[in-house]
Amino acid sequence: SKPKVFVTRILPDIGMEMLHQIAEIEVWPDRLPPPYEILLEKVKGKDGLLCLLTDKIDKNLLEISGSSLKVISQMAVGYDNIDIAAATTKRIPVGHTPGVLTDATADLTWALLMTASRRILEADKFTRSGEWKTWEPILLLGADISGATLGIVGCGRIGQAVARRAAGFGMRILYYNKQRLEPSLEESLGLGYREFDVLLAESDFITIHTSLSEDTYHLFSDAQFQRMKQNAILINTARGSIVDADALYRALTNGRISGAALDVTEPEPIPLDSPLLTLDNIIITPHIGSASRQTRDKMAMMAASNLAAGLKGEKLPDCVNPEVYG
Ligand code: GLV
Numbered sequence: 001s002k003p004k005v006f007v008t009r010i011l012p013d014i015g016m017e018m019l020h021q022i023a024e025i026e027v028w029p030d031r032l033p034p035p036y037e038i039l040l041e042k043v044k045g046k047d048g049l050l051c052l053l054t055d056k057i058d059k060n061l062l063e064i065s066g067s068s069l070k071v072i073s074q075m076a077v078g079y080d081n082i083d084i085a086a087a088t089t090k091r092i093p094v095g096h097t098p099g100v101l102t103d104a105t106a107d108l109t110w111a112l113l114m115t116a117s118r119r120i121l122e123a124d125k126f127t128r129s130g131e132w133k134t135w136e137p138i139l140l141l142g143a144d145i146s147g148a149t150l151g152i153v154g155c156g157r158i159g160q161a162v163a164r165r166a167a168g169f170g171m172r173i174l175y176y177n178k179q180r181l182e183p184s185l186e187e188s189l190g191l192g193y194r195e196f197d198v199l200l201a202e203s204d205f206i207t208i209h210t211s212l213s214e215d216t217y218h219l220f221s222d223a224q225f226q227r228m229k230q231n232a233i234l235i236n237t238a239r240g241s242i243v244d245a246d247a248l249y250r251a252l253t254n255g256r257i258s259g260a261a262l263d264v265t266e267p268e269p270i271p272l273d274s275p276l277l278t279l280d281n282i283i284i285t286p287h288i289g290s291a292s293r294q295t296r297d298k299m300a301m302m303a304a305s306n307l308a309a310g311l312k313g314e315k316l317p318d319c320v321n322p323e324v325y326g
C-alpha cells in the first residue's frame with residue numbers, strides 16, 4: 001500500500017498531482033493552518049509530512065506524533081519553524097526548496113525598495129484622492145536609487161541576486177555576511193565587504209537576506225538604527241523577527257531613519273493595532289516574496305520531490321540536515 005502523508009495546506013495543482021501519485025495523502029483543507037493540537041493528531045501514524053513555514057514543528061510534536069515519520073518536506077527555503085536538531089536526533093531528514101525562489105524574492109525586494117524610495121503608495125493615494133492639481137517642483141520628492149549605496153545583510157543566493165540587480169542601477173554595493181565571500185565572487189558582483197556596524201553607517205538602503213536564528217533574532221534594534229544614516233530605508237524580505245518592531249517604530253517616528261518596507265513581520269500577520277500601520281513611511285506586504293505563479297509551482301514540485309525521495313528511503317535532493325545520513 002502507498003505511504004501515508006499529511007499535507008498541511010492545499011498546494012498549487014501541479015504539486016497536488018505529484019503528491020497523489022506518490023502517496024495516500026490527507027490534506028488540511030482550510031485557508032488557515034491546522035491548529036497545533038490537530039497537527040499533533042494528524043501526524044500520528046504518517047510516513048511523511050509536507051508542511052509550510054506557518055506550521056510549528058517542534059520537539060514535542062516530533063516526540064509525541066513523529067515516531068513514524070520518515071521525512072519532513074517543507075515548501076519554503078527558510079525552516080526556522082522546524083526544530084531541526086530534534087528531527088536530526090530522530091533521524092528524520094528535512095527537505096526545503098532553495099534556489100527556485102531566489103529570483104522571485106530578489107524581484108520583490110527591488111519592488112519594495114523602489115516603491116519606498118519613490119513613495120509610490122503615497123503618490124497613488126494622492127492621485128485617487130483628487131489632490132493632483134498640477135505639476136509641482138517639490139511634490140512627493142523621494143530618494144535617488146541610482147548612485148546610492150546598497151547594504152546587503154546576508155549575502156547567500158538571494159542577497160547575491162539582489163546585488164546583480166543593483167549593478168544595473170549603478171549603485172555602490174556593500175555586503176555583510178557571517179562568512180566573507182570568495183574574492184572572485186566579490187569582484188564579479190561588484191561587492192565590497194564591510195563589518196556589520198560599518199555597513200549600517202554607510203548605506204542608503206539596507207536589505208536583509210539572512211535566515212532567522214539565535215544569532216539574527218532582533219539583529220536590528222535601537223543601537224543599529226542609531227548607527228544608520230538618517231536618509232536610510234530598511235527592506236526586510238527575510239524573517240520578521242530579525243527586526244525589533246518596537247525599535248523600528250521608534251526609529252521611523254523620531255526621524256532616525258527615513259523609511260522601511262517589510263514583507264515579513266513579527267508576528268505574522270501583523271496585528272491590526274500595530275503602531276507601524278499608522279505610519280506613512282512604511283510599506284508592509286503579506287509575506288509574498290516567492291509569490292509568483294511559476295515560482296510557487298516550482299516550490300510545490302520540489303517539495304513533492306523531496307517527499308518522494310524520503311518516502312523511498314533515498315537521500316533528499318535538498319536536505320537541511322544531511323547528518324541524518326552519516
Ligand atoms: C519563504 O519565506 C520561504 O522561506 O520560502
Ligand code: GLV
Pocket residue numbers: 077098099102155156157158159209
Ligand atoms: C536563501 O536562499 C539564501 O541563501 O539567500
